[in-house]
Amino acid sequence: MSSFDERAAQWDKNRRRQEVARAVAEFIKPYLRGGEGVLDFGCGTGLVSYNLLPLPKKIVGVDSSAKMREVFNNKSPDPTTIYALPEIPDEEFDLIVTSMTLHHIEDIETLAGLFRSHLTPGGLLAIADLLPEDGTFHDHGNEGVFHFGFNPSELTRTFGKEGFRQIALSSPYTIRKERGNYPLFTLILQRERNPHSK
Numbered sequence: 672m673s674s675f676d677e678r679a680a681q682w683d684k685n686r687r688r689q690e691v692a693r694a695v696a697e698f699i700k701p702y703l704r705g706g707e708g709v710l711d712f713g714c715g716t717g718l719v720s721y722n723l724l725p726l727p728k729k730i731v732g733v734d735s736s737a738k739m740r741e742v743f744n745n746k747s748p749d750p751t752t753i754y755a756l757p758e759i760p761d762e763e764f765d766l767i768v769t770s771m772t773l774h775h776i777e778d779i780e781t782l783a784g785l786f787r788s789h790l791t792p793g794g795l796l797a798i799a800d801l802l803p804e805d806g807t808f809h810d811h812g813n814e815g816v817f818h819f820g821f822n823p824s825e826l827t828r829t830f831g832k833e834g835f836r837q838i839a840l841s842s843p844y845t846i847r848k849e850r851g852n853y854p855l856f857t858l859i860l861q862r863e864r865n866p867h868s869k
């Protein structure tokens with residue numbers, strides 16, 4: 672059982688997590704028209720993508736933790752259009768959102784290509800994560816943590832190699848702990864419209 676499995680049942684009880692998710696979702700919403708198909712990568716219990724409702728017509732959560740998926744699926748108002756899976760399905764989405772998950776992914780370049788291949792041309796990718804931190808953010812050590820936050824400009828350059836361009840950047844929330852303050856960023860990138868270019 673992963674540490675995320677162990678924490679899944681209590682995940683939504685944390686007020687700060689709820690606030691982060693709301694702040695991230697509120698930043699993303701003005702870029703949606705309504706009716707989008709959304710992929711929530713590292714969805715956890717769905718805190719961010721559920722906060723986008725009722726705008727999306729469909730939400731597919733993807734998470735490696737079975738217990739997180741279980742909580743996500745138990746909250747679904749319509750399991751035919753809002754559900755969580757262990758892997759990204761073979762389809763395209765209008766928006767991919769990933770919040771507080773990228774620092775758990777070792778190979779960001781490969782992920783950028785994967786996201787590109789699952790986005791419609793002109794589709795949006797919203798990344799929320801920590802700005803560079805000193806390795807003290809996580810309460811229970813850094814197992815499974817591959818990045819101590821990100822520099823959004825470097826991330827934009829990495830995703831730029833896969834044909835993404837930046838359309839918005841904000842720092843919508845700062846997580847305050849006794850040992851320090853940890854500001855977050857939300858970066859919105861757009862996949863280029865030309866399906867033939869990279």
Ligand SMILES: C[S@@+](CC[C@H](N)C(=O)[O-])C[C@H]1O[C@@H](n2cnc3c(N)ncnc32)[C@H](O)[C@@H]1O
Binds near residue numbers: 692713715719739769
């Ligand atoms: C910090 S939690 C964030 C959850 C949710 N996005 C939120 O904001 O509440 C990170 C999530 O990423 C998931 N995760 C970690 N590595 C993953 C991977 N390689 N593929 C899919 N999900 C992953 C974990 O199981 C966990 O649910």
